[in-house]
Amino acid sequence: MNIRPLYDRIVVKRIEETETILGGIIIPDSAKEKPQEGEVVAVGKGKRNDDGKIVALDVNVGDHILFGKYSGSDIKIDGNELLIMREDEVLGVLENGKK
Numbered sequence: 001m002n003i004r005p006l007y008d009r010i011v012v013k014r015i016e017e018t019e020t021i022l023g024g025i026i027i028p029d030s031a032k033e034k035p036q037e038g039e040v041v042a043v044g045k046g047k048r049n050d051d052g053k054i055v056a057l058d059v060n061v062g063d064h065i066l067f068g069k070y071s072g073s074d075i076k077i078d079g080n081e082l083l084i085m086r087e088d089e090v091l092g093v094l095e096n097g098k099k
Helices: none
Strands: 010-014 037-043 064-067 075-076 080-086 090-094
Touching: none
Parallel strands: none
Antiparallel strands: 010 037, 010 080, 037 064, 064 090, 075 080
């Protein structure tokens, strides 16, 4: 995949949670909520401040992040469903890579 987001945008691949079925009830995919955890696959160069200097982003490629339910825009590249969002939409970085 060749994509380079601009400025303070990042590209995120959602991390699907493992599904556990209790009592034999299967929930269809259309009724499931999209995960709010993902892995950063590409980052932009940074955001320009008032002086015109570029400030580097706090997130890096490979970071596992949490983001809001309605954050970013869904895109599809090479058959992969990804999310592109601004860095300020990131709620936090998971230090150990897991919840």
